[in-house]
Amino acid sequence: MGIIDNINKLFDHRIRLGIMSILMVNESADFNRLKELLEVTDGNLASHLKTLEKEAYISVDKQFIGRKPNTQYSATKKGKEAFKKHIDALEKLLNT
Amino acid sequence: MLFKVLYNMSNEDYLKDISEIKQLMNRSSRFISLSGLSGIFAGIYAIVGALIAYFFLFPEPGDYLILDSWQFRWLLIDLGAVALLSVLTAYLLTTSKAKRNDEKIWDATTQRLLLHFLIPLVAGGIYILIKLNSQHYGLTGSLMLLFYGLALINASKYTIGNIKYLGYVEVVLGLICAAFPGYGFWFWVLGFGVCHIIYGSLMYVAEKK
Numbered sequence: 383m384g385i386i387d388n389i390n391k392l393f394d395h396r397i398r399l400g401i402m403s404i405l406m407v408n409e410s411a412d413f414n415r416l417k418e419l420l421e422v423t424d425g426n427l428a429s430h431l432k433t434l435e436k437e438a439y440i441s442v443d444k445q446f447i448g449r450k451p452n453t454q455y456s457a458t459k460k461g462k463e464a465f466k467k468h469i470d471a472l473e474k475l476l477n478t
Numbered sequence: 479m480l481f482k483v484l485y486n487m488s489n490e491d492y493l494k495d496i497s498e499i500k501q502l503m504n505r506s507s508r509f510i511s512l513s514g515l516s517g518i519f520a521g522i523y524a525i526v527g528a529l530i531a532y533f534f535l536f537p538e539p540g541d542y543l544i545l546d547s548w549q550f551r552w553l554l555i556d557l558g559a560v561a562l563l564s565v566l567t568a569y570l571l572t573t574s575k576a577k578r579n580d581e582k583i584w585d586a587t588t589q590r591l592l593l594h595f596l597i598p599l600v601a602g603g604i605y606i607l608i609k610l611n612s613q614h615y616g617l618t619g620s621l622m623l624l625f626y627g628l629a630l631i632n633a634s635k636y637t638i639g640n641i642k643y644l645g646y647v648e649v650v651l652g653l654i655c656a657a658f659p660g661y662g663f664w665f666w667v668l669g670f671g672v673c674h675i676i677y678g679s680l681m682y683v684a685e686k687k
Contacts, residue, residue, distance in 0.1 A: 400502050406503065407506060470497060
């Protein structure tokens with residue numbers, strides 16, 4: 383068991399790391415807000431959101447605002463814990 | 479040797495990761511980094527406003543507060559000035575910070591935050607005005623604390639978790655205040671003055687770290 387074990391493979395990607403960073407400090411964010419903050423394309427963002435959703439790190443809430451579909455994403459407890467662990471591991475790595 | 483090179487490379491990557499995380503967190507919820515200083519200012523304004531009211535505008539002991547007196551009108555102006563100065567300070571601090579970081583001030587985060595802050599606050603404000611109009615001014619301090627606390631708790635959903643504790647404190651103070659009629663003024667000073675300064679200072683110290 384080394385500290386490297388706590389480095390989460392899922393967060394090894396810039397966009398997935400970014401999504402989690404935003405959802406850690408916001409109760410929820412919709413698709414367009416994430417896109418605007420991360421400066422990525424629709425398809426790219428969608429596929430990374432899917433990955434995080436499959437892992438149950440984020441929860442997805444689909445609703446309608448008028449006629450327009452609106453999808454809200456938020457971090458789950460599991461996701462928050464995994465993210466915290468990842469950050470701790472990063473900090474430990476950098477301090478050694 | 480090869481290990482050393484690899485290690486340093488990933489180290490740099492991780493450093494980049496961390497700085498990117500910080501940047502995204504700040505950009506997506508910038509209000510946290512400002513609330514410290516704005517809170518301290520709001521608390522100072524509240525205490526100065528309260529002092530002015532205490533020494534110049536309150537009726538002598540035993541006298542009643544008469545609603546169409548000049549004192550009462552100045553009391554409202556005093557209160558309005560405290561609120562306006564607090565909002566203005568928070569706004570100026572936010573815009574200057576946003577400009578420095580090259581961010582937009584009026585985006586989805588700000589809009590949602592303001593909307594959810596204003597709903598309980600405006601509802602409470604109107605309620606208090608209606609009560610004042612029918613001479614029920616005894617619980618004004620308590621009501622202001624309660625609705626302000628609820629507004630903070632409501633808005634806290636759209637910013638990082640700290641402001642809601644200030645909200646809880648204000649709500650509890652408002653409830654205690656309701657149980658001690660006649661001490662509304664002192665609870666108001668405690669809630670709007672002292673609590674803001676304490677909260678602001680704590681946040682300010684946390685931000686500097």
